[in-house]
Amino acid sequence: MIKALRTVGRYFMLMGRTFSRPERMRMFFRQYLNELEQLGVNSIGIVLLISFFIGAVITIQIKLNIESPWMPRWTVGYVTREIMLLEFSSSIMCLILAGKVGSNIASELGTMRVTQQIDALEIMGVNSANYLILPKISAMVSVIPILVTFSIFAGIIG
Template identity: 90%
Template sequence: MGRTFSRPERMRMYMKQFVTEIEQLGADSVGIVLLISFFIGAVITIQIKLNIESPWMPRWTVGYVTREIMLLEFSSSIMCLILAGKVGSNIASELGTMRVTQQIDALEIMGVNSASYLILPKISALVIFIPILVTFSIFAGIIGAYSTCWFAGIMTATNLEYGLQYSFVEWYVWCGIIKSLFFAFIISSVSAFFGYTVEGGSIEVGKASTNSVVTSSALILFADIILTQLLKK
């Protein structure tokens, strides 16, 4: 970490690599985030409607519960678990391949700080872009919830809208964004560590990719417990 967070030797090259990582790690994940969030928002709405429907329950309860689930857990924690599999394995396999093919050794011989050159742009890109993905996930989930009203007809959009607006707490949105910052750092740093320290051949690269996903997921769940406790009001 000390070598990774040292000042880039050539800021122009760092910025070029930073933009590339935002495109590869962040922008390329927008599609999968929107798709999963849309269907999860729709499924949550249907399940809640079917399982808690009761004369004693207000009709807007479905929208209220859907909003709380999307804001507090799914769009931040569960979405980052999914990204740990997609983005984390990408980082670990890329760095691992560079290590076993001696590309990293070549950078070291040329006097380049390979840790800062290769890892710092990935960490910066994820920490900046994952909160944006969380925001997209929230909106996609809400659109998915509305789609069940428009196309499935399980309830009226008016009742869903009232539940989505009922007793809204803005701090919950910020909780999701704050947690995603920590999760982004975990995904990028843990995956980079496993990829950067690979020893052996191509088989070890596959093991490193798997280990990075497993370790990142475990750390995300552990951090989620701590952050939820610290951020609760």
């Protein structure tokens, strides 16, 4: 129990250091733009590809399961659009992005820890949590709505 409380306390201390005001806004903005490109723009391809196929599979499944002479032909397109808008684009894309971006961030920070780059930042007096984590969080918060919008359109086209 004590170990769990200690871990939670260390986490909150890290988040306090992360969300403090950046010392140099110019450096933060530069890092923010790099993270937008690395985490957001580089994810557009996988988002479009997966959304296209999810939309195609939803359309096929609905067409096969709702075959009735009483149903109008536009029902399949309408239901596919509603499913992509309400459910799949936001939830599935965020899960896929969490896996892709999360592994990318973990490998980058792990490599920096092993090569002692994070320790060097601390020695230089830089708030390493704020310098490394805050631009990544800010970039993903601002780029995920755009990626979900791309996902909606690709899913409907699929």
